[in-house]
Amino acid sequence: MLRILATLYFTIASLCHAGVYDTLEFGDTRAEVTKKLQASTMVEQQLDGDFFGNTALNGAFKCKAKLAGLSYRLYFDWDDEGGLKEITLRSDELNLDQYNRALKEAWAEASTLFTQVYNPPAQAVHYPATEDFKTHDILMTHIWHKGNAQSILIGPGIIKKKCFLAIRFVNKHIKPVRTR
Numbered sequence: 115m116l117r118i119l120a121t122l123y124f125t126i127a128s129l130c131h132a133g134v135y136d137t138l139e140f141g142d143t144r145a146e147v148t149k150k151l152q153a154s155t156m157v158e159q160q161l162d163g164d165f166f167g168n169t170a171l172n173g174a175f176k177c178k179a180k181l182a183g184l185s186y187r188l189y190f191d192w193d194d195e196g197g198l199k200e201i202t203l204r205s206d207e208l209n210l211d212q213y214n215r216a217l218k219e220a221w222a223e224a225s226t227l228f229t230q231v232y233n234p235p236a237q238a239v240h241y242p243a244t245e246d247f248k249t250h251d252i253l254m255t256h257i258w259h260k261g262n263a264q265s266i267l268i269g270p271g272i273i274k275k276k277c278f279l280a281i282r283f284v285n286k287h288i289k290p291v292r293t294r
Contacts, residue, residue: 140285182220207276232258237290
């Protein structure tokens with residue numbers, strides 16, 4: 115048990131190490147991101163590098179360590195100048211019947227771990243019911259701020275009767291949405 119907790123802590127701590135994930139920094143070019151990920155000990159390449167042009171790197175790298183019991187692939191978004199502006203760690207999909215059990219447990223564990231590293235979230239709302247996914251595939255429930263210009267969001271998603279957990283690292287300060 116202690117080994118599992120230590121692995122989870124070091125996985126989360128490594129998320130804090132650089133600007134985003136492992137040695138990646140916001141603003142890195144696609145070529146820099148590719149080079150850094152290929153040299154990383156935290157991820158493994160899932161596709162031959164010849165296919166990167168077709169995938170834009172999305173899903174091409176998988177985290178070696180599990181977080182909250184789930185495996186994750188990395189997805190990217192780029193600014194107008196071609197610099198890295200967002201990374202999403204998206205868990206492997208689970209069958210929808212696991213939404214209120216395994217996924218909810220992973221969501222709660224990830225939220226607790228991120229709170230231990232980043233302090234209490236700026237926003238934390240309840241775990242959404244499956245009926246809440248009418249207009250969005252992902253519903254972010256937690257927001258943490260890293261400095262004044264970066265945000266980290268966690269939330270579950272449902273697409274085509276499969277569910278997953280998404281962890282977004284965004285190069286902007288996202289303000290919480292107040293509902294009351």
